[in-house]
Amino acid sequence: MATSPPQRIQRLIDMQAQLLAQFQAHFGAPATHEAHAPGRVNLIGEHTDYNDGFVLPCAIDFFTSVALRARTDRQVNILAVNAGNATDCFSLDSLITPNPNKAWANYVRGVFNVLQQAGVLLQGLDMAIVGNIPQGTGLSSSASLEVAVIAALCALHGSEASPEQWAHWAQQSENHFVGTQCGIMDMWISATAHANCASLLDCRHLTSQHCHMPERLQLVIINSKVERGLVGSEYNQRRQQCEQAAKHFGQSSLRDVSMVDLLSAEANMDPVVFARAHHILTENQRTQSMAQALMADDVVAISNLMAQSHASMRDDFAITVPAIDHIVEIINGVVGLQGGVRMTGGGFGGCVVALMPHRLVGVCQKALADNYRAPSGALAEVYLPAIGAGASARELEQVSALT
Ligand code: GLA
Numbered sequence: 001m002a003t004s005p006p007q008r009i010q011r012l013i014d015m016q017a018q019l020l021a022q023f024q025a026h027f028g029a030p031a032t033h034e035a036h037a038p039g040r041v042n043l044i045g046e047h048t049d050y051n052d053g054f055v056l057p058c059a060i061d062f063f064t065s066v067a068l069r070a071r072t073d074r075q076v077n078i079l080a081v082n083a084g085n086a087t088d089c090f091s092l093d094s095l096i097t098p099n100p101n102k103a104w105a106n107y108v109r110g111v112f113n114v115l116q117q118a119g120v121l122l123q124g125l126d127m128a129i130v131g132n133i134p135q136g137t138g139l140s141s142s143a144s145l146e147v148a149v150i151a152a153l154c155a156l157h158g159s160e161a162s163p164e165q166w167a168h169w170a171q172q173s174e175n176h177f178v179g180t181q182c183g184i185m186d187m188w189i190s191a192t193a194h195a196n197c198a199s200l201l202d203c204r205h206l207t208s209q210h211c212h213m214p215e216r217l218q219l220v221i222i223n224s225k226v227e228r229g230l231v232g233s234e235y236n237q238r239r240q241q242c243e244q245a246a247k248h249f250g251q252s253s254l255r256d257v258s259m260v261d262l263l264s265a266e267a268n269m270d271p272v273v274f275a276r277a278h279h280i281l282t283e284n285q286r287t288q289s290m291a292q293a294l295m296a297d298d299v300v301a302i303s304n305l306m307a308q309s310h311a312s313m314r315d316d317f318a319i320t321v322p323a324i325d326h327i328v329e330i331i332n333g334v335v336g337l338q339g340g341v342r343m344t345g346g347g348f349g350g351c352v353v354a355l356m357p358h359r360l361v362g363v364c365q366k367a368l369a370d371n372y373r374a375p376s377g378a379l380a381e382v383y384l385p386a387i388g389a390g391a392s393a394r395e396l397e398q399v400s401a402l403t
Helices: 005-027 103-117 141-157 163-178 185-192 231-248 259-268 271-295 299-315 322-338 358-371
Strands: 033-042 057-070 075-080 086-091 125-131 197-202 207-212 217-223 340-344 351-357 381-383 392-395
Touching: 005 033, 005 057, 005 075, 005 125, 033 141, 033 185, 033 351, 057 141, 057 185, 057 217, 075 103, 086 103, 103 141, 103 163, 125 141, 141 163, 141 185, 141 392, 163 185, 185 197, 197 271, 207 271, 217 322, 217 358, 231 271, 259 271, 271 299, 299 322, 299 340, 299 351, 322 340, 322 351, 322 358, 351 358, 358 381
Parallel strands: 075 125
Antiparallel strands: 033 057, 033 392, 057 125, 057 197, 075 086, 197 207, 217 351, 217 381, 340 351
C-alpha cells in the first residue's frame, strides 16, 4: 500500500514529537537542538559519481532526525530509537574507533572521528536518533544519518560550515571509518537539495544545477523487497573495473575518456571492463540529457533515457537482478512513453524509480499487486514521495541547566 503525502507529513510530525519525548524520558532533560536530513532517490546517473561524472538525484520527504543536548563532561551517549532503543557511548578524550558489535553506531562514531580530525572542537553530549527511511533499500538512510548528525553538531557548536562541507565530512566518514567506498552523491543531495527540484551534480567540479520537476509527473518509488545482499563486494568490484578502464587510457578517471577513444579501443580491452566503461560514458550523456528533458517537460525523452539507463545497468554494468527487471517491465507496460522507469541506486535489489502521470499511479499499483512477488513472496511496496529540501538544524526554544 502506498502512503499519501498528508499521511506522511503527519507521521513525520509524530516521529519528531516522539524523538523529543524519548530524548527527555531517556536522558532526563529536554533536547536543546534538533536536525533533520532527507533520504534521496537518484533519477539517473548510476555509478557515475565515483567516476567524476554526472548524477541527477532529488531528496525525498523521508528523514533521519537527531535531537541532542550538551553535557558538561566529555562523554557522548547515543540512543537509537529505531534500533529498539539501543545505545552506544564513547569518550571524546580517547581515539574514537569502530564499535564491532553495532553497525548503526559506526555511522555516528565516524562523524565524530572525522570532525575531531578536522579540528572541530566537540563537547560531550546526549543524542537521540529516529528515522523513517526504509533501510537497506538504496534510499540513503545511512547518508541521511551522517548528515543529520553533522548538521546537529554544527548547530550545537555554532559552526558555520556549509552544507557542502557537511557532505564532504559525511563522505570521509563513510569512506575512511565505515569502510564503504561510495561516491559523494548521497550525502551531497541530503545536505544541499532544493525543494521540488532534482540536482544535476557534476561530481568532478562539485557544481550543481537545480532542475524543476514537471508538475504533471508523479515521482514513484517501488521497493522490490529484494535485499541488496551483494552490494558491498560487487560495488567495490565495479569501482575497480572502472579504474582499470580509465588506466587503459592513461587516465585516473573515466571522465577524461571519450566515446570515440573507448570504441576504438574495444578490441584491445577485456570485454567486461569495456562494458563497464561503456555504461559510464553513455550514462553521463544520458544524465545531462535527462536534466534538459526535465526542464523542457519532454516526457518522451524522459521515457527513452530512463529505459536506456536501465538497459545499460542490466547489460553493460550488470547490477540489476531479475525481480527488479520484472518490476521495470510491469511499470513500462502501463506507462509506455507517458513516463519513465528504471532501477535506482547501487543495484542488486533495492528500489525502482518511476515518473508518470498522476492518473497512472493506481493502475501501476494494481499491475504490481497482480503480477509481482519478490523471491521471498513479499509484495512490492510503493512510495509517493514529495521532493523535499536538504538538511536543516535548529536550536530548540527552552534552555535549562546542563546535565
Ligand atoms: C550508492 C553509493 C553512491 C552511488 C550509487 C550508485 O548509492 O552510495 O555513491 O555510487 O550507489 O549510483
